[in-house]
Amino acid sequence: MTFEALPSARTAELLADQIREAILVGTYKPGDRLIEQDLSDSFGTSRGPIREAIRLLASEGLIELRKNRGAIVSAPNFDDVLEVYAIRMSLGSIAISHACHAQKHGQLDTTIVNKKLAQLNKAIGGNAFAMVSADLDFQTALIELGSLPRITETFQQTAVDISVFVRFLGIRYEAADHKDLVARHIAVLDAILEGDVDKAVGLWTNHIRQSVREFMRPFSDTEIVELFERPLMQDVFEVENAR
Amino acid sequence: MTFEALPSARTAELLADQIREAILVGTYKPGDRLIEQDLSDSFGTSRGPIREAIRLLASEGLIELRKNRGAIVSAPNFDDVLEVYAIRMSLGSIAISHACHAQKHGQLDTTIVNKKLAQLNKAIGGNAFAMVSADLDFQTALIELGSLPRITETFQQTAVDISVFVRFLGIRYEAADHKDLVARHIAVLDAILEGDVDKAVGLWTNHIRQSVREFMRPFSDTEIVELFERPLMQDVFEVENAR
DNA sequence: TGCTCCAAAATTGTTAACAATTTACAATTA
DNA sequence: TAATTGTAAATTGTTAACAATTTTGGAGCA
Numbered sequence: 001m002t003f004e005a006l007p008s009a010r011t012a013e014l015l016a017d018q019i020r021e022a023i024l025v026g027t028y029k030p031g032d033r034l035i036e037q038d039l040s041d042s043f044g045t046s047r048g049p050i051r052e053a054i055r056l057l058a059s060e061g062l063i064e065l066r067k068n069r070g071a072i073v074s075a076p077n078f079d080d081v082l083e084v085y086a087i088r089m090s091l092g093s094i095a096i097s098h099a100c101h102a103q104k105h106g107q108l109d110t111t112i113v114n115k116k117l118a119q120l121n122k123a124i125g126g127n128a129f130a131m132v133s134a135d136l137d138f139q140t141a142l143i144e145l146g147s148l149p150r151i152t153e154t155f156q157q158t159a160v161d162i163s164v165f166v167r168f169l170g171i172r173y174e175a176a177d178h179k180d181l182v183a184r185h186i187a188v189l190d191a192i193l194e195g196d197v198d199k200a201v202g203l204w205t206n207h208i209r210q211s212v213r214e215f216m217r218p219f220s221d222t223e224i225v226e227l228f229e230r231p232l233m234q235d236v237f238e239v240e241n242a243r
Numbered sequence: 244m245t246f247e248a249l250p251s252a253r254t255a256e257l258l259a260d261q262i263r264e265a266i267l268v269g270t271y272k273p274g275d276r277l278i279e280q281d282l283s284d285s286f287g288t289s290r291g292p293i294r295e296a297i298r299l300l301a302s303e304g305l306i307e308l309r310k311n312r313g314a315i316v317s318a319p320n321f322d323d324v325l326e327v328y329a330i331r332m333s334l335g336s337i338a339i340s341h342a343c344h345a346q347k348h349g350q351l352d353t354t355i356v357n358k359k360l361a362q363l364n365k366a367i368g369g370n371a372f373a374m375v376s377a378d379l380d381f382q383t384a385l386i387e388l389g390s391l392p393r394i395t396e397t398f399q400q401t402a403v404d405i406s407v408f409v410r411f412l413g414i415r416y417e418a419a420d421h422k423d424l425v426a427r428h429i430a431v432l433d434a435i436l437e438g439d440v441d442k443a444v445g446l447w448t449n450h451i452r453q454s455v456r457e458f459m460r461p462f463s464d465t466e467i468v469e470l471f472e473r474p475l476m477q478d479v480f481e482v483e484n485a486r
Numbered sequence: 487t488g489c490t491c492c493a494a495a496a497t498t499g500t501t502a503a504c505a506a507t508t509t510a511c512a513a514t515t516a
Numbered sequence: 517t518a519a520t521t522g523t524a525a526a527t528t529g530t531t532a533a534c535a536a537t538t539t540t541g542g543a544g545c546a
Contacts, residue, residue, distance in 0.1 A: 048501070
């Protein structure tokens with residue numbers, strides 16, 4: 001059972017990429033309807049491939065289908081954010097642990113993750129959304145080191161979710177965070193390369209916890225109080241209300 | 244962002260259900276090609292809905308798409324099995340922990356899980372595949388108590404995987420296992436209803452570990468030795484080679 | 487025999503027309 | 517006025533024909 005990439009990108013996937021981009025760029029906003037005819041007019045194809053692209057985006061959770069009533073762009077909320085970070089923390093831990101074992105047997109190919117790290121360094125200080133994107137790409141590459149296809153795929157899905165959150169719930173990446181973020185990334189990678197399972201997993205879970213804390217920062221006190229009532233906050237993230 | 248069921252089942256979904264069933268029943272075996280025209284002849288629809296159903300099954304991992312070359316039924320292997328159990332263990336733990344919190348606030352609706360438990364009891368002793376199916380349904384209902392839509396969805400996907408494993412890798416359910424299996428199920432459910440997070444999560448992880456052990460039983464010594472070399476075996480399942 | 491190339495067959499990819507369903511809105515009725 | 521019904525417009529769902537691609541199998545040739 002393999003999950004390797006298809007021999008070459010298909011039209012529907014290219015369309016899905018463009019529509020996804022349009023959603024993330026804000027061309028289509030949460031609640032907006034995606035009408036097949038309009039899309040096929042815009043993108044210059046027939047409705048068939050558009051339909052396929054819409055189904056693809058729906059399976060990512062980016063849009064919702066309603067029978068005979070078309071698709072609308074999904075609107076994320078706080079619960080979604082916490083659930084997504086919880087998934088990334090727990091599945092990521094398994095993948096990283098697996099990667100450490102592979103490293104001990106010298107089977108780890110780090111070309112991709114190194115490339116993504118270089119791209120992330122280059123993206124820092126530039127456009128905030130490009131930076132988030134580079135950040136997510138690096139993390140995905142990190143998790144891919146585990147060579148666990150289902151976990152990788154689920155993880156990739158959560159990356160799309162986070163792109164949506166960043167766009168629509170208004171994450172802010174502040175200057176101080178960037179260097180710390182990259183430092184934490186490198187720390188996890190180094191621990192994997194040392195083959196130290198406990199250290200790598202520990203750094204990873206802390207990294208996610210810190211990400212959650214940073215994610216909350218831009219919100220109002222009322223919203224933060226609301227966030228702290230969520231069970232995931234205590235159980236998974238072990239975050240204390242430090243304010 | 245909601246993940247509720249669509250207002251009513253669509254044709255493509257019904258087709259996907261039928262094709263999935265045909266794969267699990269063995270009509271289509273791993274490696275077999277699924278040809279759109281053949282399927283549309285068999286099921287009496289045009290190729291459009293069939294294409295949609297094929298894409299759906301591909302996103303479940305049940306079949307693989309090859310550009311311009313059609314779909315083939317996927318063949319699972321041992322690594323897939325371990326990865327799937329690891330996912331069920333870690334995401335299930337989060338969902339169960341969440342369910343405990345909900346229970347403490349009296350927000351837990353147990354009608355579905357109770358119904359599935361009754362169905363499981365009724366299925367015991369009958370057809371082995373029906374029993375596995377009832378077992379998986381109960382576990383899904385258990386995880387749904389967590390009200391975490393993404394985790395529930397990913398968990399459901401792994402249920403499809405396990406159905407495939409059972410069919411194609413030859414799990415055996417023996418009489419002694421059934422009662423123990425149900426007893427472990429009920430224990431987890433009871434712990435959730437007590438709102439005891441640590442107890443419920445502990446029982447759950449042990450339950451999965453036991454499932455992995457039982458899964459290995461029918462295999463030859465050579466295969467088992469191979470299984471024990473997998474890192475997930477030690478890291479996640481903490482299974483000792485007791486033979 | 488074993489290799490290359492070409493053509494035909496098989497199969498998926500795309501399109502546009504048609505069917506079915508849902509929504510919107512105006513006309514009708516209590 | 518408020519509710520209801522009916523009709524037209526908008527939109528998705530389905531189909532069948534056509535296009536593009538890949539596979540298959542054989543002819544020709546060294």
